[in-house]
Amino acid sequence: MEEHKVNSIISHITIIGCIVSILMNNEKKNPFVSFYNRQTLGMFLCFHIGGYLIGYFDSWIASMTYWILFLILWIISFSGVLSNEMKLIPGVGEQFQNWFKNL
Structure with a gap:
């Protein structure tokens, strides 16, 4: 499994997993993981x-x-990771991309 996919899966496992994934992505800054x-x-x-x-x-x-x-x-977000596409969460996904654009 590709590294970017693993990091994205980790980010879906509680808020702690999300923080761990952010820290892991700090070095290489993969756009998919971000x-x-x-x-x-x-x-x-x-x-x-x-x-x-x-x-x-x-x-x-x-x-x-x-x-x-x-x-x-x-589930919508996680299915995007598994299908290797960047799926926005309906309604608020665009806002999250704007609010946290520095990650």
Whole structure:
């Protein structure tokens, strides 16, 4: 498996994996890995911030819907890695690319 694909897969494994992948990509700056680092960092940050806000609803329906939405976005992103194409996360992917363009 190519190194860029492995680093991109690592970035999808929790926020810690994303940070590890960012550090691993600092030396060679592969555009594919940088793309997915920006996507997953934005996705994980939004997940944790949104999860904090969803917690105030104290509703298992709201929580379950939020988890399913995150899982769908994660699957879309991960399928892009496996198919070797740069797939933006629907709705917010372009924003993540702009916000974290220095990664």
